Amino acid sequence: MEQIPFIKMHGLGNDFVIVDGRDSKPDLSVAALQAIADRHRGVGYDQLIVLEPTTAQADVFMRIYNADGSESEACGNATRCVVNMLMDEMSKEAVVVETLAGLLAGTKDSSGVIVVDMGKPALDWQQIPLSNAQDTAHVDLVAGPLNDPVAVNMGNPHAVFFVDDAEQINLEKWGPILENDRIFPERANISVASKMPNGDFRLRVWERGVGITLACGSAACATIVAANIRGLSGPSARLHLNGGPLDMRIGESGNVFMGGAIATAFRGYLDPTLLRGPANG
Numbered sequence: 001m002e003q004i005p006f007i008k009m010h011g012l013g014n015d016f017v018i019v020d021g022r023d024s025k026p027d028l029s030v031a032a033l034q035a036i037a038d039r040h041r042g043v044g045y046d047q048l049i050v051l052e053p054t055t056a057q058a059d060v061f062m063r064i065y066n067a068d069g070s071e072s073e074a075c076g077n078a079t080r081c082v083v084n085m086l087m088d089e090m091s092k093e094a095v096v097v098e099t100l101a102g103l104l105a106g107t108k109d110s111s112g113v114i115v116v117d118m119g120k121p122a123l124d125w126q127q128i129p130l131s132n133a134q135d136t137a138h139v140d141l142v143a144g145p146l147n148d149p150v151a152v153n154m155g156n157p158h159a160v161f162f163v164d165d166a167e168q169i170n171l172e173k174w175g176p177i178l179e180n181d182r183i184f185p186e187r188a189n190i191s192v193a194s195k196m197p198n199g200d201f202r203l204r205v206w207e208r209g210v211g212i213t214l215a216c217g218s219a220a221c222a223t224i225v226a227a228n229i230r231g232l233s234g235p236s237a238r239l240h241l242n243g244g245p246l247d248m249r250i251g252e253s254g255n256v257f258m259g260g261a262i263a264t265a266f267r268g269y270l271d272p273t274l275l276r277g278p279a280n281g
């Protein structure tokens with residue numbers, strides 16, 4: 001059976017199994033994706049990334065799968081990991097990654113931090129998408145202590161709830177309910193954010209197709225956009241996720257830039273038995 005090499009990377013603990021499919025695309029069923037995602041019987045990941053050839057003005061196409069086997073259009077932290085990987089591999093100072101959400105450019109700033117341009121947010125209700133016409137700056141949605149979110153599409157759908165204290169929200173309970181609310185026909189990533197006394201934000205995220213993660217880059221992008229819309233922040237802020245800080249900036253063009261730590265954890269081969277799907281017992 002085929003041996004598929006992978007590299008395990010993470011951005012602030014938001015972790016990725018990255019498979020290089022540029023020469024030969026691996027055939028990964030939903031069952032295989034779920035088996036590899038299993039943190040006890042598989043490798044464990046928030047997203048599995050397949051690098052594929054690109055036909056656009058880019059260096060690579062990045063396909064993104066969530067731990068439940070669903071496909072996503074965008075992943076900010078994985079983009080930073082892939083940018084770093086390809087900058088080393090191609091000896092380039094900047095890399096363009098094509099995703100279902102479009103072309104994303106990344107580079108290293110003067111202090112060595114990988115920064116990616118995550119593009120412009122989409123804010124029309126059809127673009128989120130929502131199931132009916134709504135003001136996306138104040139979505140008519142309530143679940144327990146959470147209400148009145150801002151909906152933002154950063155290539156993928158997000159709802160950001162501003163609360164007094166994000167630590168106090170039972171995200172394990174409300175995250176899956178909101179992710180699957182009928183107002184989100186494609187489900188949504190759910191964030192709770194609170195402004196800190198120094199102007200930074202605390203951000204906790206329930207990721208669509210995954211659950212609570214240590215960090216979510218596109219949610220951080222959605223949050224700076226949402227905070228700016230609500231007048232809670234200027235165009236820049238530091239967001240503190242479970243796994244650490246992300247520095248966010250909305251540029252003059254309206255594009256959202258994100259910088260923060262990434263790391264390579266280990267390399268290995270996918271056990272061929274995982275490719276058959278979840279084991280019994």
Ligand SMILES: N[C@@H](CCC[C@H](N)C(=O)O)C(=O)O
Pocket residue numbers: 014046047066071072073074075076077078156157189207208209210215216217218219
């Ligand atoms: N971890 C990611 C987001 C991954 C995709 C998300 N779960 C979705 O389904 O849209 C990030 O860093 O942006």
